[in-house]
Amino acid sequence: MNVFKVEVKRGFKSLIIWSIVCILMIILFMSMFPSMKDSGMQELVNTKMDALPEAILDAFNLKDAPDFSKLNEYFAYVFQYIVMAGAIYGGILGAKSLIEEESEGTIEFLYAKPISRTKIVTSKILSSIVLFYIFIILMAIGSIIVALVVKPADLEFINVVMDMKKLYLGLFLVGMVFMSIGFSISVLIPHLRLATPISIGTFFITYLLGIFSQMIDSLEFLKYFSPSNYAVPSEILKNGFDTTNILLALIISIICITLTYIIYRKKDLKI
Amino acid sequence: MKIIDIKNLTKSYGKNRGIEDVNLTVNEKEIFGFIGPNGAGKSTTIKVLLNFIFPTHGEAKIFDLDCVKDSVKIKENIGYVPSEVRYYGNMKVRDIISYGESFHNNIDKEYVQQMCKDFSVELDKNISELSLGNKKKVAIIQAILNKPKLLILDEPTNGLDPLIQQKLFETLTKLKNEGSTIFFSSHNLSEVEEFCDKVAIIKEGKIIDIKDISEYSRKKIKKITIKTSEVIEEELLSLGIENLEKNNEVLNFYYSGAINPLLSLLIKYKIEDLTIEEKNLSETFMSYYYKEDK
Numbered sequence: 001m002n003v004f005k006v007e008v009k010r011g012f013k014s015l016i017i018w019s020i021v022c023i024l025m026i027i028l029f030m031s032m033f034p035s036m037k038d039s040g041m042q043e044l045v046n047t048k049m050d051a052l053p054e055a056i057l058d059a060f061n062l063k064d065a066p067d068f069s070k071l072n073e074y075f076a077y078v079f080q081y082i083v084m085a086g087a088i089y090g091g092i093l094g095a096k097s098l099i100e101e102e103s104e105g106t107i108e109f110l111y112a113k114p115i116s117r118t119k120i121v122t123s124k125i126l127s128s129i130v131l132f133y134i135f136i137i138l139m140a141i142g143s144i145i146v147a148l149v150v151k152p153a154d155l156e157f158i159n160v161v162m163d164m165k166k167l168y169l170g171l172f173l174v175g176m177v178f179m180s181i182g183f184s185i186s187v188l189i190p191h192l193r194l195a196t197p198i199s200i201g202t203f204f205i206t207y208l209l210g211i212f213s214q215m216i217d218s219l220e221f222l223k224y225f226s227p228s229n230y231a232v233p234s235e236i237l238k239n240g241f242d243t244t245n246i247l248l249a250l251i252i253s254i255i256c257i258t259l260t261y262i263i264y265r266k267k268d269l270k271i
Numbered sequence: 272m273k274i275i276d277i278k279n280l281t282k283s284y285g286k287n288r289g290i291e292d293v294n295l296t297v298n299e300k301e302i303f304g305f306i307g308p309n310g311a312g313k314s315t316t317i318k319v320l321l322n323f324i325f326p327t328h329g330e331a332k333i334f335d336l337d338c339v340k341d342s343v344k345i346k347e348n349i350g351y352v353p354s355e356v357r358y359y360g361n362m363k364v365r366d367i368i369s370y371g372e373s374f375h376n377n378i379d380k381e382y383v384q385q386m387c388k389d390f391s392v393e394l395d396k397n398i399s400e401l402s403l404g405n406k407k408k409v410a411i412i413q414a415i416l417n418k419p420k421l422l423i424l425d426e427p428t429n430g431l432d433p434l435i436q437q438k439l440f441e442t443l444t445k446l447k448n449e450g451s452t453i454f455f456s457s458h459n460l461s462e463v464e465e466f467c468d469k470v471a472i473i474k475e476g477k478i479i480d481i482k483d484i485s486e487y488s489r490k491k492i493k494k495i496t497i498k499t500s501e502v503i504e505e506e507l508l509s510l511g512i513e514n515l516e517k518n519n520e521v522l523n524f525y526y527s528g529a530i531n532p533l534l535s536l537l538i539k540y541k542i543e544d545l546t547i548e549e550k551n552l553s554e555t556f557m558s559y560y561y562k563e564d565k
Contacts, residue, residue, distance in 0.1 A: 105355065113375075271318070
């Protein structure tokens, strides 16, 4: 418990920075909503979008031509960028979790204490999840407040909240997958300075696979290799969660976390 | 009782040498010095003891418990001071000490406070603001806060000013008198000579010798310098002298046998000058290194 507490405290600063940046992103996007709502704007956007090749629309999840005059659909579109940011934050949290102590040498303090390697991993994983959870809660509160401000009078507040709940569940799911992948990265890389680039790289490579899967029909199976596709905001709002995706997310997370325990318990610490 | 028992311990890294077939026993209430040049394998041995790394062959035991399997249990009763203290930079000294305390039950808070005072540790500073020596002091405090049965220190005096060094060794001696065993590595020969009961010398990953210091001082090795134009080397060597060196007419050697036979030998020749010195431990160690290098 002591390690867990210290870890949460240590991660708090970057949590606040990530939250502020992401909330600012939401505020920025959402402040454009009132003008989007204008019918003129809607037409303009639609004409422009119709002119785009279908492949591009697929790539940016615009295939079903979201109606930007509806708050929910507009927010869902905006939200995919938040999912990207969240996935990267989750991935970095995971990838730094264990290697940080080794590269900064603080493991010489921690592991000289009566604590098992298993317990170290457990504390790190739990603290990363809790930090990510707090991030999601902060973001959700921020988005609801922003949505309230720009909400058209005819939209029920409760509907906004329910949709947000679904979207943030999706974000949590995607973030957890990248975080779990991050944990295994953390026990495999030789130095902390690789943690951020490798986790960001993992995100964008899988993200690209997702884009290919949508653009090229024969590569459709690639979508399973792209965790960001497990919870595409517009799809969640329309069709809810896909069971296959949730199962995949769970399986990847469990495998990665198990791998993390196995490797960390056997590895020579690099100090 | 054996506190540390290392048997045929080998740790090989990819490129690095690591350690090879190390055997070592440290008994209860000993201050055990582990000396050798940089890169000889001192830290590697300590890292195996603490399970930071896993042995390739052989085994290491502390309190008769296996260093790999029973690491948690072992660590309840040990303290460790790393050679290079790297702590969570943005933590306050006070917090890191209470973090250290949180891993143990029955911490004597007054004792910890007293130690902080004795070492004049600045509790309200951030770790990142501390100098090397001040960080080391924090490391020492957090290593002894559980009054460990075994204290392991990796080059403890590095970066400490002489006053704090003295304080450290006073504390170590006190801990020893209270029943603790101390195992420390160093390349500073004089501190080893002054404080240790036993010394192991490691070079290129292998233990070259283990010496009992009390036994050593009983032996009283003399360092003798003679100036003579006569040829007496053969006869000297038959007396059992060691490390003979000859520079022009000056002979240098070590002698640990009885004095009389040596004097009766010398008296037969014309000796221009004679010096007999007590050979100190540092020189013994240096002679080890040189001998191996030749």
